Amino acid sequence: MTTFIQLIVDGLAQGSIYAALALAIVLVNQATGLLNFSQGAMAVISAFVALTVTTALAPALGTTMAIIVAIIVAILFSFVLGGAVERLVMRRFEGGDQDTAVVATIGMLTLITGVVGVIWGYNYQQFPWFFPIAQSFMVGGIGISLWSLTTFLAIVVIMILLQLVFAKTKLGLGLRAVADNPNSAALSGLKVGRLLVVGWGLAAVLGSVAGILIAPKLQLTPTMLDSALVYALAAVVVGGLDSPIGAAIAAWGIAIVENLSAFYLPFVGNDLKVAVPFVLLVIVLVIRPQGLFGRKAVVRV
Amino acid sequence: MLLELSHITAAYGPVQVLEDVSLAVPDGGAVGILGANGAGKTTTLRAISGTVRVPNGTIVFDGQDIRGRRPEQVAALGIAHVPEGRGTLANLSVRDNLLVGAYLRKDRKQIEQDIDFLLDLFPNLRNRYKSNGSALSGGEQQMMAVCRAFMSKPRLLVLDEPSLGLAPSTAKDVYAAIRRLRLESGIAMLVVEQNANLAFSIVDEAVVLETGRSVLRGTTAELKGNDEIRKAYLGG
Numbered sequence: 265m266t267t268f269i270q271l272i273v274d275g276l277a278q279g280s281i282y283a284a285l286a287l288a289i290v291l292v293n294q295a296t297g298l299l300n301f302s303q304g305a306m307a308v309i310s311a312f313v314a315l316t317v318t319t320a321l322a323p324a325l326g327t328t329m330a331i332i333v334a335i336i337v338a339i340l341f342s343f344v345l346g347g348a349v350e351r352l353v354m355r356r357f358e359g360g361d362q363d364t365a366v367v368a369t370i371g372m373l374t375l376i377t378g379v380v381g382v383i384w385g386y387n388y389q390q391f392p393w394f395f396p397i398a399q400s401f402m403v404g405g406i407g408i409s410l411w412s413l414t415t416f417l418a419i420v421v422i423m424i425l426l427q428l429v430f431a432k433t434k435l436g437l438g439l440r441a442v443a444d445n446p447n448s449a450a451l452s453g454l455k456v457g458r459l460l461v462v463g464w465g466l467a468a469v470l471g472s473v474a475g476i477l478i479a480p481k482l483q484l485t486p487t488m489l490d491s492a493l494v495y496a497l498a499a500v501v502v503g504g505l506d507s508p509i510g511a512a513i514a515a516w517g518i519a520i521v522e523n524l525s526a527f528y529l530p531f532v533g534n535d536l537k538v539a540v541p542f543v544l545l546v547i548v549l550v551i552r553p554q555g556l557f558g559r560k561a562v563v564r565v
Numbered sequence: 566m567l568l569e570l571s572h573i574t575a576a577y578g579p580v581q582v583l584e585d586v587s588l589a590v591p592d593g594g595a596v597g598i599l600g601a602n603g604a605g606k607t608t609t610l611r612a613i614s615g616t617v618r619v620p621n622g623t624i625v626f627d628g629q630d631i632r633g634r635r636p637e638q639v640a641a642l643g644i645a646h647v648p649e650g651r652g653t654l655a656n657l658s659v660r661d662n663l664l665v666g667a668y669l670r671k672d673r674k675q676i677e678q679d680i681d682f683l684l685d686l687f688p689n690l691r692n693r694y695k696s697n698g699s700a701l702s703g704g705e706q707q708m709m710a711v712c713r714a715f716m717s718k719p720r721l722l723v724l725d726e727p728s729l730g731l732a733p734s735t736a737k738d739v740y741a742a743i744r745r746l747r748l749e750s751g752i753a754m755l756v757v758e759q760n761a762n763l764a765f766s767i768v769d770e771a772v773v774l775e776t777g778r779s780v781l782r783g784t785t786a787e788l789k790g791n792d793e794i795r796k797a798y799l800g801g
Binding site for chain 2: 440447
């Protein structure tokens with residue numbers, strides 16, 4: 265029983281990484297109707313910015329203050345980055361085929377990864393954190409990592425905030441309307457261009473928060489989030505493209521099932537456990553194509 | 566005059582669609598635009614709301630020339646355009662569709678009252694209030710589109726063929742509802758319609774377009790008495 269619970273706790277920790285990225289993907293989809301494959305790469309570049317700022321400021325401010333400042337800088341940077349990507353790149357595909365725009369985001373994934381590699385190199389770099397990453401405590405025989413717990417809680421807060429923003433605020437309404445039908449939204453006086461920039465900016469902020477939360481655990485490299493992106497996409501499809509809570513829950517669920525099956529199903533083991541999310545994905549798509557929590561069919565990619 | 570178009574032209578790329586269109590909508594009045602397919606009815610409306618470029622002529626709304634303004638600017642001035650195909654926000658609930666209509670307004674209490682007013686006028690929508698736009702029937706979507714436009718508290722409601730794609734009886738229902746809305750609110754309307762009988766049920770006067778030109782205008786009674794109009798648009 266202890267092992268079982270430990271596996272679930274570890275799954276929640278692992279799933280938080282996927283969930284963070286999944287939330288950013290849902291945000292862009294809610295705000296623009298697109299899937300952004302460069303979401304992870306944009307998050308990584310922000311994490312590198314945060315690393316550079318931390319390294320530069322740590323001697324003067326101490327590590328804790330330096331990390332706080334670095335997070336703020338990275339958030340501002342990523343908002344500008346996200347907005348700029350919309351204005352300078354995605355705007356050119358507006359009104360065209362959505363598939364073309366999605367392919368453009370794949371191109372940006374390659375571009376950003378390359379640029380980050382040129383600037384910061386491909387070696388693993390340790391991202392400093394407020395406390396030692398290995399720090400953990402025991403509750404009833406189950407080891408809980410402090411990093412996992414705080415990351416999990418941060419994701420829960422972000423998920424709820426995001427759900428509230430979309431469901432209850434005017435900005436959320438505007439973003440959803442523009443994603444749904446930009447021409448029709450403009451006829452109601454919505455400033456479509458500005459809302460798209462804000463939507464991409466906010467998604468990039470969310471992504472950068474994800475990147476920074478994850479970086480201390482995974483070590484920072486240009487391709488840090490590439491595999492997480494695959495899981496996050498699986499989570500988004502399983503949970504529903506239009507449901508932040510659904511996507512986050514699916515991310516945790518996928519990680520837990522992955523962990524449990526690796527341990528309890530001998531033929532899966534550690535080697536095959538990467539296949540588990542995709543088996544889940546196929547099952548869900550067959551049974552409920554709009555995702556477990558989604559309201560519409562996934563038609564865009 | 567609330568809205569006055571004088572000798573406007575418009576083109577999609579090299580294809581000239583409007584050659585010379587003039588029309589006027591008085592404050593609180595309702596004007597129809599009649600004409601065959603391809604006469605430029607929809608383009609005339611799109612010229613007003615800024616979704617097509619207008620190289621020549623003037624479009625004066627409430628004393629200022631609005632030619633060349635962007636759609637969201639025109640909307641902010643008080644012209645609410647219900648586009649051809651209704652512009653339904655398919656993944657938003659009926660309530661959210663109406664709230665998008667009220668996006669530029671800040672008077673929250675009044676917004677709720679206006680929604681209530683519209684739901685009384687359009688009881689079908691009250692039953693579907695929480696459903697997604699895509700779940701509504703064509704007639705319901707058309708009514709929702711009209712309500713959404715009305716939610717912006719416009720001075721002028723621009724309707725592009727509200728009967729399009731609807732069964733005749735549903736089209737009649739939609740027009741009856743629009744008529745009630747006009748009587749209750751006194752809002753000015755500019756209505757494109759192929760079916761002149763339907764248009765005449767709500768407008769006071771109409772303009773006839775032929776291949777991008779406004780060729781005739783008159784009151785409803787005058788047009789009904791015109792032999793050519795009767796033959797072309799009223800089924801003999």
